[in-house]
Amino acid sequence: xxxxxxxxxxxxxxxxxxxxxxxxxxxxxxxxxxxxxxxxxxxxxxxxxxxxx
Amino acid sequence: xxxxxxxxxxxxxxxxxxxxxxxxxxxxxxxxxxxxxxxxxxxxxxxxxxxxxxxxxxxxxxxxxxxxxxxxxxxxxxxxxxxxxxxxxxxxxxxxxxxxxxxxxxxxxxxxxxxxxxxxxxxxxxxxxxxxxxxxxxxxxxxxxxxxxx
Numbered sequence: 671x672x673x674x675x676x677x678x679x680x681x682x683x684x685x686x687x688x689x690x691x692x693x694x695x696x697x698x699x700x701x702x703x704x705x706x707x708x709x710x711x712x713x714x715x716x717x718x719x720x721x722x723x
Numbered sequence: 724x725x726x727x728x729x730x731x732x733x734x735x736x737x738x739x740x741x742x743x744x745x746x747x748x749x750x751x752x753x754x755x756x757x758x759x760x761x762x763x764x765x766x767x768x769x770x771x772x773x774x775x776x777x778x779x780x781x782x783x784x785x786x787x788x789x790x791x792x793x794x795x796x797x798x799x800x801x802x803x804x805x806x807x808x809x810x811x812x813x814x815x816x817x818x819x820x821x822x823x824x825x826x827x828x829x830x831x832x833x834x835x836x837x838x839x840x841x842x843x844x845x846x847x848x849x850x851x852x853x854x855x856x857x858x859x860x861x862x863x864x865x866x867x868x869x870x871x872x873x
Contacts, residue, residue, distance in 0.1 A: 680809055684738055687805040694733040697740035700757045700773060705781045709771040710759050713816055716867060719854050723764035 728797035738809065741802045747789030754795070755781075756802045758815070767814045767869070772799060783820040796833050804844060807872035818850075818867035827866060834868070835861045845870040 684691075700706055733742040739759070745752040753775040758768045772795075774785040803815060819826030834841060838861055841847065849865030850856045856869070 680738055681736065683809045684734060684805070687808070688731040688734060688741070691731045691734045691741070693736050694742070695735050697733060697735040697742060697755065698737060700740050700755055700781065701759055703773070703781050705773055705783045706757050706759055706771050709783055709820070710761060710769050713761055713769045713818065713867075716818065716850070716853055717761070717767075717816070720856075722762040722767055 726797040727794050728801050729794055731798075731802065738806070743798055745787060745789050745791055745795060747787075747791045749787055749789045752787050752789055756799055758806065761816060765814065766812055767816055770799075770803070770815050770817045771820075792829065796829070800833075800837075800841075803870065807845065807870070811872040814869055814871045816867065816869050824866075830868065831865060834859065844873060846873055 729743040729745065731741050731743050734740060739757060741756040743754055745754055755773045755775070757771045757773055759771070761767045761769050771783055773781045773783055774787060776782055776785060807813065807815065817830070819828075819830065834847065838847075838859070842859075847859035848856050848869045849859045849863060850867040850869070851863065852866060857863070859865075859868070
């Protein structure tokens with residue numbers, strides 16, 4: 671199993687795994703979209719008793 | 724697993740978003756698998772499956788009924804497999820979005836059906852409730868899952 675260590679290695683690994691995918695950095699907006707934030711908050715609420723840090 | 728799946732069409736250079744298009748009787752529905760960090764010390768990430776709606780918003784509760792659930796689950800599994808290959812130390816948390824638990828039932832059924840294959844790739848834990856988790860047991864029901872590359 672390959673363990674990627676650098677940004678370049680990570681990009682190369684994903685370009686091999688998904689050779690037809692184009693890079694669209696507009697997708698990064700999804701990280702902070704209401705639906706993704708809501709999912710993250712729901713997850714944290716569910717996991718609150720496990721005291722993860 | 725060699726199940727039909729959709730091709731990943733777009734990613735972002737931070738490796739956290741994967742876009743594909745569901746194709747079925749209801750037309751073409753763009754979707755994305757999105758990872759977001761939850762707990763840095765534990766290296767736990769949440770994964771969400773998001774639909775792009777025609778009004779320009781996104782939804783994780785949209786029921787598209789596009790007749791391709793198996794292809795969508797196979798695509799998400801493909802992304803999880805690739806993501807965990809590149810980031811083997813990351814743990815990925817997921818649960819269903821609907822309060823009725825229908826999506827969790829679908830996820831649970833899929834994991835149970837392909838457990839013999841999945842257990843070779845992932846360590847899978849199931850959350851029985853908000854206080855108890857255990858290694859995945861096909862006989863039990865869970866409210867959420869945590870997977871990590873073996």
